[in-house]
Amino acid sequence: MGAFLWSLLLLLREAKGFSGDDEDPEEVVAALQESISFSLEIPPNEEVESITWSSQKNLAIVVPGKEGQPTSIKVMDPRFRGRVDVSESSYSLYINNLTWEDSGLYEAKVNLKTSQFSITKSYNLLVYRSATPSAAPAPVSSLLGPSVQILALQRNLQRSASWPRACSFSYSW
Template identity: 80%
Template sequence: MGAFLWSLLLLLREAKGFSGDEEDPEEVIAVLQESIILSLEIPSSEEVKDIIWSSRKNLAVVAPGEEGQPANITVMDPRYRGRVGIPESSYSLRISNLTWEDSDFYQAKVNLKTSQLSITKSYNLHVYRRLSRPHITVNFKISEEGACNISLRCSVERADMDVTYSWLSSQDSTDTPHEGSVVSTSWRPGDEALSYTCRVSNPVSYSTSRLIPVGSFCAEPGYSEKSSVFCLLAKGLLLLLLLVILAVGLCVFRAQKNYEMARVRKLKRNRIKLRKKGKPGPSPV
């Protein structure tokens, strides 16, 4: 079937006076620092003369090997040396250790021994980075009416291009598409406690943030100030506890040392007494 389609394509292009420019390129998505294969399938019935791979300029030339041997590749563009190869029993092109500069237009020009025409296949390669876990910044302000206006900003390190954001709310349990990384909401005392999760995605990966309970940031006026005072008080108590432990330890150490010194003095006195008892008296004349 593949050979029939290939032959039919050759006939159609020959009838049109094909130049190889009207074919829509294949969109290919890849991951930064990983590998990708630009797939090229040629029926085994066709005799390939050579294949010229190009990007901004000629990248490599692939030629069939001797009978029973794999194809040979000659890399012409210095940017790809050591990074391109051909999968076994294939004319496809594998690019390893992808960089941002590899995002480009690629083309494979297939020259056949049995035809004066060349068949071309084009590719648009897009390289993306895998996303890290997003971080959420919370800003809130309590109005005079008691309403708490909350703003959540979602950010991800080195987001690059084509990153989309969506928010999952505990209220509706559905993903809400959102243009941009900021979502705003409001809360009043007595309202249901709300929690939000940010989801970021690009064509090669996605990641979600931790759950953020927004109600706790403004449960009552002065919440943040009270939290700060509580933290300072807790730190002071902890420091006081450490000082007490240190003083008790020092007292125990001194008592132990005094006990040891008294014990040593007592042993010395006992030895002196024993020596006096064992000393012989003066001999009679």
């Protein structure tokens, strides 16, 4: 009985590590109205049954094509209709014409045919203002939190600052 419990605990620990649930989201930074790609790495010995991409709610469901058929993508979130695509070979998600509202957490849940486990990969997208004078100001919501990263694109400078939650700050260069 004791060996069975240890085996079960080891199996559950390996499953959590395989799913990617305990990993920090991959940071992705892109300019307003540009395009980005969320890349997936699926082990070569695994066969994909379906992939659910989400951001606040289900964004799209991807099902690989069978025997020469193309991959099927069903866009569930109307905000992304006409702006998303998926790579036929890697199932990476592409988003075109980025908006401020696209900033935030994204997740891919890969369901496998060859395993009872799924792979989960998370991304944190930050859409920034391009260096053109006509671009809109940065959204205040992207500046909230215990730290901020300030990018000066025209000067190739990057500065970071951290502060306690109850403090305010000012920063200049």
